[in-house]
Amino acid sequence: MTVFEEFKKFISRGNVLDLAVGVMIGAAFGKIVTSLTENVIMPVIGALMGDLDFSKYFILLGEIPADYTGSLTDYTALKAAGVAMIGYGVFITQIINFLIIAAVLFMLVRTINKVIDEMESKKKEAEVTAEAPAVPTDPQLDTLREILEELRKSGKAPPAA
Template identity: 60%
Template sequence: MFKEFREFINRGNVLDLAVAVIIGAAFGKIVTSLTDDIIMPVIGKVFGGLDFSSYFIALGPVPPQLRGSTDYLALKKAGVPLLGYGEFVTQAVNFLILAFIIFLLVRAANRAFRKAPETVAEAADVTLLREIRDLLKARA
């Protein structure tokens, strides 16, 4: 069983997949930082607030000690039912950025690895017939 497991792990696809998952996780953190620290504050500023991810609608009663609070995490911790649309928008933008970057990477890879059309060598008899045709045309 250990031998089979070792053969499974040594396949190129498994190792490639493991590397892809690790790089993908690190790349995801970069995109999350780009979204949370650069893009969403700008969008939040345009829509009237600095932290867009904390936009929410309270769907239930708010405890008296938190009345008027805009602290999304504190309200959620207190058990207030919240519709956190700001966090959803943040994650949707994060996904779109990641999907677009992956699209650009795949597109570039496809262009880089595109094979040039191969020229097919003519058969000897076809070449000979072309030469005969050209000689006959030259005589006329």
């Protein structure tokens, strides 16, 4: 088998295709969470904390170019001008993105595990029910069983097999 044939076999397996779909969905979900964080959550946090914009929090590390004419508080413009700085406000936003994604994934995995546990429990119950011999419910047989049990207790009947 050639390397190309092995690669083709590997790619055509279901797990690889499932993984590729999962990665694409994850990337799209990441964009949604980023938008949610940057456009909904962070503005609300900023409003609650007194018009706070996390993207504007940074520490200058280098000199501002002499030909720079933009705002000295605009992180994006300073970054585009090549100024060395630490954008810890953007970092805080990314941490919040991560926490949202982690919480959603936790809830998803938790729900899936509960569903799987319930399915396994129902399967075990079905197996136990299927294994249990069907006991006739005829009243005459119940009476005969009671008599046999009394005889066994008194020692006049052979022990149960």
